[in-house]
Amino acid sequence: MKRSYNICCVVVIFAFMLVLMSHGSAAGNCNYMELMVCAGAVTSHQPPSSDCCARVKEQKTCFCGYLQNPTLRQYVTPQDAQRVAKQCGVALPNC
Structure with a gap:
């Protein structure tokens, strides 16, 4: 069970990185690698x-692109992203 959980986490993190990398270059300050510290919370x-909260605050302007990406939504739901942002005291922009 623990092994399958670890594998699942690795897959989610890898997918998260790939998707965010594709959007990170479009916005000057978006860096997908900085959000990896949030994987456990998500x-x-x-x-x-x-x-994690420091990175969420830094990446706030990137979230519309992240949340609208259909590939990312397979792994991180808008509800999960909003939950983590709220726990960090960050209001996500209306997209």
């Missing part, structure tokens, strides 16, 4: 770390 509902 996939397991654990509270986001202070590092």
Whole structure:
């Protein structure tokens, strides 16, 4: 069970990286690698770390592109992204 969970996390993280990488170049300050610290908060509902929250605040302007990407939505739902952002005290923009 733990092994399949770890594999699932790796797949989600890899997919997350690929999708964000494709959008990161469009916006000057979007860097998908900086959001990897949030993977645990997104996939397991654990509270986001202070590092995660700092990255969410920095990437706030990138989220419309991230949330509208159909490939990313297979792995990270808008509800998960909003939940993590809310826990970090960040209001996501209306897209």
